[in-house]
Amino acid sequence: MPPPKPRAQGPAVQLDPDELLARAEREAFGGDERLAEQNATLDEKGLRRMVLAFERRYAANQTARLKHADEPDKFVDSEVDLDEEIKRLGTLAGYPELYPEFCRLNAVPSILALLSHDNPDIACDALVLLNELTDADAVESSEEGGAALVASVKENSGYELIYQCLERFGGEASPEDQAAIGNVLGIVENCADIDVDAAADFCAAAPKLLKWLLKRIGSKKPTDNNKLAAAEVLAILVQTSDENKKRVGDIGGIDALLRAVAPFKGKDPADEGEREVLENIFDALVASTMETNNKKAFVENEGLELMLMMMKSKRSCRTSAIKCVDYALTRCPAACERFVDILGLKTVFSVFMGKGFEKLRKSAGLEAVQEEEERAVSVVSSLFLHLAKGSERYNRLCAKFVEDEHAKCDRLAELYAKYSNRVKAVDARLETRTNEEFELTPDDLYVERLGGGLYTLELLSLIFASVFATGHAGIRTRLLLQMELRGVRRILETHAENIGGADGEEERVRRRAHVVKLLVAIGGGRPEGEEEEAKAAE
Structure with missing residues (x-):
């Protein structure tokens, strides 16, 4: 019996590597394409499919709601589908390098529009998504991606829409509302962390944000995660923006902050959470008092x-x-x-x-x-x-400095010696650095020394010179027994040379003239070039 003829075979089919990988993933997850897709490595092609699916579900939901506005049963399925697609987009948080493409696909405006969705669950899901995408851990590996996302949120009026959720869920009547507020506060903090200008931009776009935060931290409600977050966000917004410092003063924020800390003048925080809230409120208060007009409000209140x-x-x-x-x-x-x-x-x-x-x-x-x-x-x-x-x-x-037998003079000398030794230790450490390891400019060296104790040493020298300039014989004798004028003069001269103009030229001239007068009073003469500035200040 002759052997069977071999079956005719067509040309070999070359499968696409991506298709082979997709098939293997589907088999690994029991043929469930959705589960396989969620566990696959996301690329631009996969992102486009994901965004397209989301946009289709969103459009279908909008159509169903318009068509059956008075019949919720007829559009509920479309909202379940939309909810699933929003949660699928959370996968993107693991791929911040794809954020620019996500923005280019114009998906951000649709996500932001969901914040105003009639179904609060959909709005809450959109908040969760934005919080996940802007989270520090998510954008850590791609600063460019995080910046692109925040820029797109800002360009599409996202800051206003995000703030509106504070008013929508601000009653925190349910656990879902509380979670929504937590996500809003998280988004604000994340945006401020990613973009240095976001703190000012957020409050410019949503002028009531600072007022809402001040009200929340002043609430008599027990300390919870949202109160803690509100205090932290307030501190960040004020510390990182001069405009926000002014805004706090304009809305009566100094009085509100003082009222918030006042209960603790006679008691300690009840727990660690309350302690953290108090620290953040103080941080906001301290930052606010850096603004000139707020100092006045601080004194008046x-x-x-x-x-x-x-x-x-x-x-x-x-x-x-x-x-x-x-x-x-x-x-x-x-x-x-x-x-x-x-x-x-x-x-x-x-x-x-x-x-x-x-x-x-x-x-x-x-x-x-x-x-x-x-x-x-x-x-x-x-x-x-x-x-x-x-x-x-x-x-x-x-x-x-005269009372108690010049005890304050003795303490001044003690502190001067302490900080002088500290600065010497810093100088010794800096000398061990080789030029090959570090290239520090004179300004860099000065900043290093300031952080190592020189700043306080300069202030102690100013106090010494001011007290010495009184001419009181007892003070002078006491100080000269323990301190050398030469060292103080050297510190004051260094201080005068490094007074900057951050507070304006007029203030710089005034402060330098003040130091010059002190140098003259303790017999130090005038540093070169200071005579004219001293006259200008006078």
């Missing part, structure tokens, strides 16, 4: 009185309180005068002398002790700089 009570109470907020006083008194003569009038000298010099530091070290650590010490030095320095020389207030300040 008795902010200094409140901070002094907190400093005296020895509660956990005392460190934040003295930090706030420091910022409020900086470049503000009116605040300095008010501080003396309300008997603040006794309180700040108690900190200056280190009273209560051992207890503070045990409860809050060395970092808190260090900050209080440096803030006290800064406050005293501001008082010497801004109080009118020869005035009653100025004389009361100088008298502090």
